[in-house]
Amino acid sequence: MEFLTDFKPETVQPQEIEGRSFQMIDEEVGEHSYSPEQYKVVQRVIHASADFELGKSLVFHPKAIEAGIEAIRNGKKVVADVQMVQVGISKPRIEKFGCDVKVYISDKDVMEEAKRLNTTRAIISMRKAMKEADGGIYAIGNAPTALLELIRLVKEGEAKPGLIIGMPVGFVSAAESKEELAKLDIPFITNIGRKGGSTVTVAALNAISLLANKG
Amino acid sequence: MEFLTDFKPETVQPQEIEGRSFQMIDEEVGEHSYSPEQYKVVQRVIHASADFELGKSLVFHPKAIEAGIEAIRNGKKVVADVQMVQVGISKPRIEKFGCDVKVYISDKDVMEEAKRLNTTRAIISMRKAMKEADGGIYAIGNAPTALLELIRLVKEGEAKPGLIIGMPVGFVSAAESKEELAKLDIPFITNIGRKGGSTVTVAALNAISLLANKG
Numbered sequence: 001m002e003f004l005t006d007f008k009p010e011t012v013q014p015q016e017i018e019g020r021s022f023q024m025i026d027e028e029v030g031e032h033s034y035s036p037e038q039y040k041v042v043q044r045v046i047h048a049s050a051d052f053e054l055g056k057s058l059v060f061h062p063k064a065i066e067a068g069i070e071a072i073r074n075g076k077k078v079v080a081d082v083q084m085v086q087v088g089i090s091k092p093r094i095e096k097f098g099c100d101v102k103v104y105i106s107d108k109d110v111m112e113e114a115k116r117l118n119t120t121r122a123i124i125s126m127r128k129a130m131k132e133a134d135g136g137i138y139a140i141g142n143a144p145t146a147l148l149e150l151i152r153l154v155k156e157g158e159a160k161p162g163l164i165i166g167m168p169v170g171f172v173s174a175a176e177s178k179e180e181l182a183k184l185d186i187p188f189i190t191n192i193g194r195k196g197g198s199t200v201t202v203a204a205l206n207a208i209s210l211l212a213n214k215g
Numbered sequence: 216m217e218f219l220t221d222f223k224p225e226t227v228q229p230q231e232i233e234g235r236s237f238q239m240i241d242e243e244v245g246e247h248s249y250s251p252e253q254y255k256v257v258q259r260v261i262h263a264s265a266d267f268e269l270g271k272s273l274v275f276h277p278k279a280i281e282a283g284i285e286a287i288r289n290g291k292k293v294v295a296d297v298q299m300v301q302v303g304i305s306k307p308r309i310e311k312f313g314c315d316v317k318v319y320i321s322d323k324d325v326m327e328e329a330k331r332l333n334t335t336r337a338i339i340s341m342r343k344a345m346k347e348a349d350g351g352i353y354a355i356g357n358a359p360t361a362l363l364e365l366i367r368l369v370k371e372g373e374a375k376p377g378l379i380i381g382m383p384v385g386f387v388s389a390a391e392s393k394e395e396l397a398k399l400d401i402p403f404i405t406n407i408g409r410k411g412g413s414t415v416t417v418a419a420l421n422a423i424s425l426l427a428n429k430g
Contacts (some may be wrong), residue, residue: 013335014335017360017385017387017388020386020387021385021386021387024386024387025386047385047386048384048412049384049410049412050384050385050386050389050408050409050410050411051266051410083302083303084299084302084303084413084414084417086302087298087299087301087302088298088299088413120229145232169263169264169265169414170232170236170262170265171235171236171239171240171262171265172232172235172236172239173232174265193265194265195264195265195266196265197263197264197412197414198299198303198413198414199299199384199412199413199414202299
C-alpha cells in the first residue's frame with residue numbers, strides 16, 4: 001500500500017495527537033477547583049467529548065480516586081452497564097492487575113428475568129452484578145435505570161461497590177439518577193445534568209486506570 | 216429476585232422512556248431547516264448526547280438519507296472505525312437486509328502494516344475497508360485520521376462509499392476532517408466543530424436503519 005503524501009505528519013502519531021490535545025485542554029479549561037488527580041479524569045472526559053461544560057460538571061466523592069486506584073490494583077471486577085462501555089475500556093492496564101470487565105445486560109438469564117418482571121434488562125443486570133462484583137468498579141454510561149437500581153441496592157446493603165462511575169446521558173431520569181448518586185456516602189464519580197454517555201464514562205475509567213499504573 | 220418498589224413505573228419501560236425523551240427534544244429543539252427525514256437523525260443524535268448544539272451542528276449531503284437507506288436495503292457492508300461504534304449499532308434492523316458491521320482496526324495485518332509504515336491503525340484500516348466495502352456505509356466516530364484517509368481514497372477514486380457518516384470528536388484534526396468531508400460531492404452526514412464521537416455516530420446510523428425499515 002502507498003503511504004499518503006498530503007498528510008501533515010504531526011497528525012499521524014496517536015501519542016502526539018493526545019499530547020497536543022491535552023495541552024489545548026489545559027490552555028482552555030479555565031478556573032476549577034479539582035485536585036490534580038481529579039483533574040486527570042476531567043481532562044480525559046473533555047478529551048473524549050470536546051465539551052468543557054460536560055467536563056467541568058464532574059463531581060467527585062472525596063475518596064473516589066483512591067478507591068478506584070485501589071480497586072484496580074486489587075484486581076477487582078469492573079462492571080459496565082452496556083457493551084459500548086465494556087469495549088471502550090483499555091484492557092492491558094487493568095488486566096495486568098487481574099481485573100476483568102463484565103457486562104451482564106445481554107445475558108440470557110438477565111433477559112428472561114427482565115421479561116418475567118416486565119422491567120428493564122439494565123435493572124436486572126445490576127442485581128446480577130452485585131452478586132459477583134463486591135468492591136469492584138461500576139461504570140454506568142447509558143442506563144439511568146441501572147444506576148437508580150444500583151443506588152437502591154447500595155442503600156439496602158446488597159451491593160458493595162468500590163467505586164461507582166455513573167454518567168448516563170438522557171432526558172428521562174438521567175440527571176435525577178446522578179443527583180441521587182451524589183448523595184451516597186460511598187466513592188462515586190458523576191456529573192451534573194443530562195449530558196454524559198458511554199464515551200465519557202470510559203474516559204473516566206481509563207483515567208483512573210492510568211493513575212493506578214503510576215507511582 | 217424482588218422487584219424494586221420505590222421506582223416510578225414510567226421510568227421503567229424502555230419504549231416509554233424513548234418516547235418521552237423524543238417529545239422533550241421536539242419541544243426544546245427550536246427552529247431548524249432540516250427535512251423531516253434529516254430531523255430523525257438530528258433527533259437521535261440529540262437523544263444520544265443531550266446536546267442540542269451538537270445535534271443542530273449536523274450537516275447533510277442532499278442525497279445522504281436516501282443513499283443510506285439504499286445501502287442498507289441492498290445489504291451493503293457497514294464499516295466502523297472503532298469497536299465502540301461496531302457494538303453500538305442495532306444489528307437486527309440491518310442484518311435482515313444482509314448487512315454486516317465490520318471493524319478492521321484491530322486486525323493483525325492492519326496492526327503490522329501500521330507499524331511498518333509508522334502511521335495509525337485507523338488509516339490502514341480504511342485502506343483495508345475500501346477493498347471490501349464498495350457502496351457501503353462508513354461510520355467514523357473516533358479517528359480523524361481514518362476520516363482524512365477515507366476522504367483521500369475517495370478523491371483518488373479508490374474508495375466508493377455509499378454514505379460516509381463522519382463525526383469524530385477531538386481537538387486535533389477532528390473539526391478539520393469534517394470540514395473536508397463536507398466538501399465532497401458524495402453522500403455524507405457530518406457535523407461542524409470539535410464535538411462528535413462514537414455514541415452520536417451510532418445514533419445517526421441507527422436513525423438511518425430505522426428509516427430503511429419503514430415505508
